[in-house]
Amino acid sequence: MKSYTEYLYFETKKPKDFINITHRVEEALQKSGVQEGLCLVNAMHITSSVYINDAESGLLHDFDKWLEKLAPHEPIENYRHNLTGEDNADAHLKRTIMGREVVVAITQGKLDFGPWEQIYYAEFDGQRRKRVLVKIIGE
Amino acid sequence: MKSYTEYLYFETKKPKDFINITHRVEEALQKSGVQEGLCLVNAMHITSSVYINDAESGLLHDFDKWLEKLAPHEPIENYRHNLTGEDNADAHLKRTIMGREVVVAITQGKLDFGPWEQIYYAEFDGQRRKRVLVKIIGE
Amino acid sequence: MKSYTEYLYFETKKPKDFINITHRVEEALQKSGVQEGLCLVNAMHITSSVYINDAESGLLHDFDKWLEKLAPHEPIENYRHNLTGEDNADAHLKRTIMGREVVVAITQGKLDFGPWEQIYYAEFDGQRRKRVLVKIIGE
Numbered sequence: 001m002k003s004y005t006e007y008l009y010f011e012t013k014k015p016k017d018f019i020n021i022t023h024r025v026e027e028a029l030q031k032s033g034v035q036e037g038l039c040l041v042n043a044m045h046i047t048s049s050v051y052i053n054d055a056e057s058g059l060l061h062d063f064d065k066w067l068e069k070l071a072p073h074e075p076i077e078n079y080r081h082n083l084t085g086e087d088n089a090d091a092h093l094k095r096t097i098m099g100r101e102v103v104v105a106i107t108q109g110k111l112d113f114g115p116w117e118q119i120y121y122a123e124f125d126g127q128r129r130k131r132v133l134v135k136i137i138g139e
Numbered sequence: 140m141k142s143y144t145e146y147l148y149f150e151t152k153k154p155k156d157f158i159n160i161t162h163r164v165e166e167a168l169q170k171s172g173v174q175e176g177l178c179l180v181n182a183m184h185i186t187s188s189v190y191i192n193d194a195e196s197g198l199l200h201d202f203d204k205w206l207e208k209l210a211p212h213e214p215i216e217n218y219r220h221n222l223t224g225e226d227n228a229d230a231h232l233k234r235t236i237m238g239r240e241v242v243v244a245i246t247q248g249k250l251d252f253g254p255w256e257q258i259y260y261a262e263f264d265g266q267r268r269k270r271v272l273v274k275i276i277g278e
Numbered sequence: 279m280k281s282y283t284e285y286l287y288f289e290t291k292k293p294k295d296f297i298n299i300t301h302r303v304e305e306a307l308q309k310s311g312v313q314e315g316l317c318l319v320n321a322m323h324i325t326s327s328v329y330i331n332d333a334e335s336g337l338l339h340d341f342d343k344w345l346e347k348l349a350p351h352e353p354i355e356n357y358r359h360n361l362t363g364e365d366n367a368d369a370h371l372k373r374t375i376m377g378r379e380v381v382v383a384i385t386q387g388k389l390d391f392g393p394w395e396q397i398y399y400a401e402f403d404g405q406r407r408k409r410v411l412v413k414i415i416g417e
Contacts, residue, residue, distance in 0.1 A: 001140050001279050001417050003314035003416065003417070005314075036144075036276070038177065038274065040316060042382075044393075045392050045393075045394065046331045046392070046394050051235070051239075052185065052239050053231055054220075056220060056223065057219075058223060061220075062218045062220050062228050062231070063231075063235075066232055070209070079336070079340045081334060081339075081340050082336075083336055084334065089336075092332060092340070093340070093341070093344055095331075096331065096341075096375065096377075097375070098235065099235075099238070099239075099377070100329075100380065101381060103181075103240055103242055105144065105179055105181070105272055112144070112274065114182075114183030114184050115183075116184065117185060131392060135316065135390065137276075137315060137316060137415075137416065138140065140279050176279075176415060177316065177413065177415060190378075192324045193324050193359075196358075197357070197358035197361055197362060198359040198367065200359075201359050201367050201371070202370075209348070236375070238378075241378065242320075242379055244318055244320070244411055244413035246413070251283070251411055253322030253323050254322075254323075255324050277415065278281070
């Protein structure tokens with residue numbers, strides 16, 4: 001069994017952002033040399049997500065608006081977590097909706113994807129340095 | 140390490156549907172010959188889900204109603220994604236709530252499930268041909 | 279390839295509860311002897327979750343309040359599932375938001391975690407005996 005580990009670093013200029021990381025995961029896969037296996041991609045921070053969906057700017061706008069409705073940033077004092085001095089309780093909830101991780105099949109040396117699947121990093125409490133883990137196991 | 144890949148095809152008659160696919164995943168597992176490992180099952184399309192929950196018709200009704208409340212189909216023009224000519228923005232959101240994938244442990248040649256766990260394919264933009272991937276690795 | 283399987287048992291005193299199980303997963307990992315691989319941790323029951331987020335009591339309170347808003351327990355008769363004699367339809371929905379499982383990378387014999395990642399068991403229909411599965415594969 002082979003295994004391969006890579007960390008991707010992000011520091012978004014905006015508090016919230018969506019970044020297509022498919023190509024970076026494909027690069028990691030090539031470096032791994034794995035032909036058949038599984039690829040885990042996860043946020044290593046608890047106010048950001050890794051998820052799979054469409055690379056379409058309108059949809060990214062819809063996600064952002066929808067998440068703000070389901071887990072509004074304000075009023076900040078509505079969240080007990082924010083009594084710690086943080087103002088990012090909503091970011092923990094938004095990340096919960098979008099998910100921490102994806103597991104992708106590797107078949108014949110490639111991410112085994114449907115036609116529109118793209119891997120995104122979603123930031124909900126940005127402007128600070130954060131990491132994503134890519135872990136590949138297989139043969 | 141063994142690996143096994145199988146694609147399941149679906150074309151639902153209704154726009155939205157819930158299909159119990161546990162038996163089909165069990166058949167794939169038998170073909171794989173894997174005794175100890177992991178089984179990934181994921182939607183390969185971004186408007187459908189694979190999830191694990193109860194095979195109870197009342198609950199399927201509740202899921203449908205609840206998802207329609209959290210991510211309503213209409214008004215269609217409320218979603219910027221629908222400006223592309225699609226009317227399925229809500230399906231992308233519903234699939235996000237229900238999830239893209241499940242990872243199931245394989246123990247002694249069987250899906251290592253609790254008493255009520257069943258694997259479902261959830262369609263939110265059907266009436267077209269779609270795929271689910273079953274990827275099994277282990278020994 | 280090595281594999282290791284362990285079942286964790288829970289019987290919460292309260293109907294809803296959040297339990298930090300990171301240490302128990304770390305113990306399972308040590309027993310497994312795996313240095314590089316993947317660790318699946320999943321609820322084996324369909325009204326509870328395993329998720330990764332912050333070990334901060336204010337946030338746990340916020341999760342509980344937020345889930346009650348997104349999927350209220352009452353009125354019980356609003357859910358068709360509850361016609362079966364159960365009153366836990368909301369617990370199935372809450373578990374869907376929080377997720378069934380996490381997959382964690384194992385690197386150099388440890389859970390490869392960011393600074394705040396902690397594994398939680400979330401119970402939404404407690405006061406009965408339930409199980410969580412820890413499945414580790416790797417080398």
